[in-house]
Amino acid sequence: MTSIAKPPVKHPSSRTNGLGLTIRDYEGAMSTLCAGCGHDSVTAAIVQAGWELDLEPHRVGKMSGIGCSSKTTAYFMKQSHGFNSVHGRMPSVTSGASAANRGLTYIGVSGDGDSLSIGLGQLSHAIRRNVNMLYVLENNGVYGLTKGQFSASADIGSTSKKGEANEQSPIDPVLLALTLGATFVARSFSGDKKQLVPILKAGLSHKGFAIVDVISPCVSFNDHEGSTKSYAFTREHEVEAVHADFVPLRREITMPESGEDVKSVTMHDGSVVRLRSTSADYDPTNRDSAYAHVRACQARREIATGLLFVDERGRDMHDFMKTPETPLVDLPYEALCPGKGALDKLMERYR
Known part of the structure; x- marks a missing residue:
């Protein structure tokens, strides 16, 4: 389904x-995702963050897979x-764009399938290079566009749309990032806008x-065996005129207000996740x-959330590669093509 523009009414x-911009100036097209999808809550949070930071929209590069x-x-x-790059290649495309124009703010949005399966190597090297970008990983444990197969972040024991249980250990993007040396690592829940x-x-x-890493519920494939509202039950008790899937209208899941460190959130399928925020100390x-x-949170069957690690002393890709301050598009021809003499001098270094 093609997105449609929102009416420009303020x-x-x-x-x-x-x-001098309103929050409407940071919005985009109408969403065609399922009603209640956690990804739309993430979008609202990005809109709010950009507006509060006074980001100039025309100085932002939005990258995806x-x-x-x-x-x-x-x-x-x-x-x-x-x-919008090919599957799993958003990190390398963003690396190239950033190398050519460091004057933009880069926001990469990817999923657990796009990042942790076909794009795992791409993500790893973007971390290693310390590419200057915000990488939002919308994590729901399934391949939503291709009918709910398990992704690499699916928990052991979680069931698919067909009722099959996942038996493989998940990849935790937070632990991966910490291991590879990422300089900013955080996790949150799509319905917790305050965090x-x-x-x-x-x-x-x-x-x-x-x-x-944003835990983001999927309304279409958070389905469980035994439910009378499940796809499996409906198909067993229906007389099918045409083959079609029905995605019921759902409300977005929001974080309950409480003063507790651990908050329990009920998902669309009735399962419960326990989210632990970092403490004050x-x-x-x-x-x-x-x-x-x-x-430790994993051992208690909890999900650690909040700002988990930050290193403000790290060197980014531009420091390592000594890229020019001026975007390549603004450099004069003489600087981009210094001539045969400069090329011969450069090649001598490799003889």
Whole structure:
């Protein structure tokens, strides 16, 4: 389904940011994702973060791959630059774009399938290079566009749309990022805007690679065996006139308000996830303790959320590669093509 433009209507009393823009100026096309999809909540958080940071939309590069998550970039900052790459290749395309033009703010949106399966090597090297970008990983454990197969982040014991149980250990993107040396690692829940928006703002302001793993429920494939509302039950008790799937209208899942460190959230299929926020005395500058914290939460069947690790002293890709401050498009021809003499001198280094 093709996205449609939102009506350009603004209330005359709408608040503006430091650039004189309203929050509507940071929105994009109408979403065609399923009603209640967690990805739309992530979009709303990105819109809010960009507006609060006074980002200039035309100075933002929106990058994505393939999957439900990669449609997200169409739904915010319609005045921005954008590139929808092939499956799993968004990190390398963003690396090239950033190398050519370091003057843009890069927001990459990907999914657990796009990032942790075909794109795992791409993600790993973007972390290693410390590419200056915000990497939002919308994590729902399934391939939503291809009918709900398990992704590499699916938990052991989780069931597919057909009722099959996953028996393979998941890849945790947070532990992966910590192991590979990422300089900004965070996790949140799509329905917890109070936590997610500040994390996104921090990631956008970070120099280097900032990965935010966002647990984002899928309304179509959070399905469980035995439910009378499941696809399997319906097909066993129906007389089919045409073959079609029905996705019921659902409300987005939001985080319950409580003062507890651990919050239980009921998903669309009735399962419950337990999210633990970092405590007030948590030290996000210690990589080893961050790793230990995430593993301890896993042992208690909890999901660690919040800003888990940050290193503000890290060198980014531009420091390593000594890229020019001026975008390549603005460099004069003489600087881009210095002539045969300069090329011969360069080649002598490799003889």
